[in-house]
Amino acid sequence: MATLAGPSRLIGAPIKRREDPRLIQGLSHYVDDLKLVNTLHCAFLRSDYAHAEIENIDTEAAKRLSGVVTVITGEDIREKVSSVPCAAEIEGLKIPNHPALAVGRVRFVGEPVAAVVATDPYIARDALDLIEIEYRELPVVVDMDKAIEPDSPVIFEEFGDNIAFTMPLDAGDVDKAFAEADHVISHRLVNQRLIPIAMEPRGVLAEYLRGEGTLTVWSSTQIPHHLKTFLSLLVDFPEHRIRVIAPEVGGAFGSKLNVYAEEAVVAYLAIQLGKPVKWIEKRGENFTSTIHGRDQINYVEIAVNNDGTITGLRAKLLANMGAYYQLLTPIIPVLTYLMIPGAYKIPNIKLELIGVLTNKMATDAYRGAGRPEATYIIERMVDLAAQKLGMDPKDIRFKNFPQPDEFPFEIPTGIIYDSGNYQETFNKALGIINYDDLRDQQSARRKRGKYVGIGICTYAEISGFGPSIGVAGGGWESSTVRIERTGKVTVLTGVSPHGQGQETSFAQIMADELGVDIDDIAVIHGDTGRQPQGIGTFGSRATPVGGTAMLIAGRQVKDKMAKLTAHLLEANPDDLVFENGKIFVQGSPAQAVEFATVAAAAHNAVNLPPDIEPGLEATHFFEPEKFTNPFGAHIAIVEVDPDTGEIDIQRYVAVDDIGHIINPLLVTGQVHGGIAQGLGQALYEGAVYDENGQLLTGSLMDYAVPKATQVPSVENDYTVTPSPANPMGVKGVGETGTIASTACIVNAVVDALSPLGVKDIEMPLTPNRVWQVIEDAKKGVSE
């Protein structure tokens, strides 16, 4: 299939990230690095209670502290700052009012209750201690199973219960499939709550210029354009006078795909006070008050025949919303629901997804967002089925894959997988790890008393979000490509990279397209004042959607340049070649005209053909027709130390298919990072609230993010099945690692302990937990 015009020189090349020199030299500018004259500093007082009535707030002493400019509470702004937005549209969804500062009641630990503005950040922090709040404690709802019982305390009385929504699905004849199946396997699987932990916490700086009537907001966000729109609604300020800038953003993983109360309050305060106001999130606040991920309890059954054919799947999915919704909270588990059959043909599926309100921080998109949960569910169930049947987990997977000629392949939840060849990818991974020998080696090592396990995860993903019908707020992307008068190329994109490296990969695409040096291309993003329209970076969409928008805008400019060049050279525009900063008629490179000369001619505008306007700039909005569906096969070898419960990952092979690859270095980096976060869920991470709704894992001392030494060396490879969803045939790679690795590692550890009769271990597989499982299993065996 044709992918890209022109001879490909940079696409596919492992070019080092152009972003890195400034990052590793400390030359980047994050929100906190931005200094405006007369900036005031904001701090938030947060609830220590998970559920309580606010009986009284006394801010007088805080207001009297020297250096304090103002102190506001929820009552002060209830008419002035509207509800923190949720963009989810789900039938029957109950949407609670979400005040930016609590009014009357607090519903989770970390909920902002009051804001202080002072002349320096330390005074603001000290003033928080002078605010006196009287709370009256209310019964706390923390456990999802209990929260949906009729006798549970209710978080929002107006709703009558804690059920945010229910979403059923009944596809095929599930009851028949289960009645006729040789085996039914039932299991309760928990996708524990995770905390995203971006290296840079959130931060906001807002400046209102009274004379100009403009509001500029710098925020550590993934979605500056959405933030602009929502801020205009939140603080009732005309959108066309707001500019949002996402400067350097130090990681996000979905946690900054959001519009937060603090962004609204800081903007409001800047407008009220007429001075710049800044708030930088503390790590502790990041734990309690930036969105969490996952948190599902899944009751799953699959029907399987003796030959390994999976004929049906039934599941009840409980998804923890937290107390309020953030931007996409209820949508995330819908992706679990949609992707639950994974890479398999399962004709009969019955689901009930229940969103549950609890007195905890809201969940929302965290790398993978709903798909790691789905993959965990189906990949664990497939392994449980193989274990039950005494079948090799490899064979049950091949048995249930769709065939390559069945693509585009529709699964019963309605998703149509764009393209795929699951057999090729899996075979490649099996070959790299030498699977057949591996099973023999495993038997031999087991005889020597070693607990060795092989874990497989063959996943299918949905990404490249996406057609607008499937993305709240729009799934298109916009880009402007401009050739400057001197021939330099400015690429403006609506995606907002924050670690993904599109300043490099997008420049590779454009350098090939326009035949110019990569150093002559600047990729500008994260500024609504420069790139007027956009959606943002999330859902592995930047390259398939944003990259396509840029490519098409670039081609439009190139067409115009070709027309102008043809006019200057008295040639046919279709015969022109753009190469090495020159434009020439095919076969006549000696008569080339410099790219920069044509650029100057377009701007000098004294010798233009009659139908050509001055300037070289084009903007394109790209609306994809469909999602993309990356897929892959990850295989891990682990050894478990039965005396300590420690897990040693001895090999990890990842073969992913993300369609065409722009920059293999960046792609592999994305897969590595994703695997690290996915194995974090499998082995180390878990947000723990106690029965009173107190977050016990509130610091990096108590919440274990994997360190470099805990992440294995990954053996990466790829197959290439182009996506038909966009002209470059790319699928998106930001989340594959997280989606695959969690289930892969858990499958490996369970396989290692299967000789003891172990069928499952609840995540995270900490040494203590694994040791306990081994001890319990040994007792069970000896009894």
Add this chain to the structure above:
Amino acid sequence: MKIKGEYTVSAAPARVWEYLTHPEYLQQCIPGCEGLKSIGDDAYEAVLNVGVAGIKGVYTGIVKMENKQPLLAYRLVVEGASKIGFINGFCDFTLKENEQNQTGVKLDGKLNVGGKLARVGQRIITGAAKMTIGKFFKGVEKLAKSGAIPLESI
């Protein structure tokens, strides 16, 4: 967090009861207690200066004694708040004389902590609570050894 423990004090229950219930003795024995002011009905306003896991704070709160069965048992109810979080809970004290005319004191209670104290301090809060209770009974034992007598009989 559950609180359980057993301590032996080298004095008869009549004296130990006084040590465990009289505000002046309590103030002497409770580590970090900077004030205990009666507000009637066996309730006191307390000021405690305590630190856990590097987070130090001054707690102000209410200490109440309930279900008093003189010389045998009572329940201590605590509600305290500080800038680093809150503490509330109760502890049942049961006294029993042993053969050496000493008093065994059994503790059974529950403590809830919230806020930063829970977020940062939870890993060592059980240890800290045990240490605090241990220090308290050391104080009580010191009173017993010094032969301090019930204040009422002075």
